[in-house]
Amino acid sequence: MHNIKILFLKELKSYFNSPMAYIFLILFAIFTGYFFTNTFFLINQSDMRSLFGIVPLIYLFFIPAVTMSLIAKENSSGTMEIISTLPIKDSEFVIGKFLAATTLIIIGLGFTLIHFFTLLAVGTNIDLGAVLCGYIGLILVGAFYASIGTFTSSLTDNQVVAFIIAITIVLVFFLLDKLLFFMPSGLGGLLQFISVDYHLSNISRGVIDSRNLIYFGSMIAIFLLTTMRNLEMRKWR
Amino acid sequence: MIRIENLVKHYGDVKAVRSINFEVKDGEILGFLGANGAGKSTTLKVITGYLSPTAGNVYVNDLNILEHSLEIRKQIGYLAELNPQYLDMRVFDLLEFTAQIRGIEGKKFRNALTRVIEQCGLSGILHKTVAECSKGFRQRVGLATAILHDPQILIMDEPVSGLDPNQIVEIRQLIKELGKEKLVIISSHILQEIEATVDRIIIIHEGEIIANGTSQELMASFHGQTELTLEIQGTTAESIAALKDAAPEISIEKQVVEGDRTILSLEYDKGVDPRIAIFNHAVKSKWTLLEMSTKKAQLEDIFHKLTIRGGSDA
DSSP states (O other): OOOHHHHHHHHHHHHHSSSSHHHHHHHHHHHHHHHHHHHHHHTTTTTOOHHHHHHHHHHHHHHHHTTHHHHHHHHSSSSHHHTTTSSHHHHHHHHHHHHHHHHHHHHHHHHHHHHHHHHHOOOOOOOHHHHHHHHHHHHHHHHHHHHHHHHHHOOOHHHHHHHHHHHHHHHHHGGGGGGGGGOOHHHHHHHHHOOOOHHHHHTTTTTTOOHHHHHHHHHHHHHHHHHHHHHHHHHHH | EEEEEEEEETTTTTEEEEEEEEOTTOOEEEEEOOTTTTSHHHHHHHHHHHHOSSSEEETTEETTTTTTTHHHHHEEEETTOOOOOTTSSHHHHHHHHHHTTTTOHHHHHHHHHHHHHHHOOOOGGTTGGGGOOOOOHHHHHHHHHHHHTSSSSSEEEEETTTTHHHHHHHHHHHHHHHTTTSSSEEEEOOOHHHHOOOOOEEEETTEEEEEEEEEHHHHHOOOOEEEEEEESSSSHHHHHHHHHHHHTTTTEEEEEEEEEEEEEEEEEEEOOOOOHHHHHHHHHHHHHEEEEEEEEOOOOHHHHHHHHHHOOOO
């Protein structure tokens, strides 16, 4: 736990030591702000559903960009040799990195709270529960995508390659629910359960079901464990 | 103590280390010598836990590297080849991070920091980022992070490569200082870099150890030849031919005539000394002897011959 905290803080600092964090946060705020306010006054409803709808789409490109350097950069700059010869477990290394990326995403989400305050100022009959659940859903999806990004970053020492593979995997999970129509009916239930949208929409409706939490928890665990396994395999190559 | 038994490491089809056995005791400075690609770095990477062996065993203080990797990593300080560093971190932050990971905090950290700043001469650069440091200073920073926890075992992969001569002297001095109480392994592909610093030398070639011993032992076991150069005035063809009778152990390799002087290059086996016979012959033949100098086989020649031939004379 001690080492995870140290690695987490180091990684977070390194985001803010480079332009990476600032570019991510500013662009994230601009995109979410644009898409939210674009329709907010037109539909005349006191909810944030349009924001919650658009953020997963923005995640699609932004999270792989945030995570691509996590491990790939350590591989390419040779610092992997430094970190692997310190008394750190692979699990601590991976979780520290993953938490740093997830925290940056949560900070980004924090910027969208400005829209919530706007809503409080101008709206009436606001369903606070739905807003809270919406944010919880976005944090879970963000963490899930960050775990995918952490995994793809461990596959290569090339950040661009890590970025492209991450987008591809994220896209599969994102689109699965939308492509059910083309899938064989026997597979429908399974594919729906694997897709992100199905679980996110459940949570966004204000129902936090343990099934949804288990889905996100186990998906994150699968990708992080695969990352750890991948790092362990590197020693034997 | 480090003990390596039948270490084998393959990268796919490439056999980087074939079968290596050696032992290093506490308080010993070992020089690990070999041409580029001989398997030095791979061996060191296995000892430090960065790579796992394909076969064989590595014991550090009687702990097996595969079963007690974390424990062993706590006891080792490692300066990797090319000294990779987190360039965006300030030197102080890097040292603090390393200390935290190694569980050195509070007063212990302040003491360790003061020690490495003094040992590695870092006082002026603590608040610079690593990227802003010159190559020599980066090497010192790498060394500082390696010795911050005062490890009993220090492993340095090519610690002086790419440094200027003054920096090499400084780092060498520091290594000697550290080696008084620690087990130190230094690798290099240049013999002079480590010859003066180490207690014992292991020469590795194509993944196998081809020589192992102190520099004196290596010299003694090397069946080399001594070269002798003579510069003489007043020679005749007969008197030169008669030299061979006077000192039968020599062979005349080269004869150059420059004006009235003759320069002879002779060779004879190590262990015999024909110089007195040569001198007496010169007196008898009324030569004027301008120069008689020998060049013994240097450790450099041994390294060169061993790694070119790949055979073992030691």
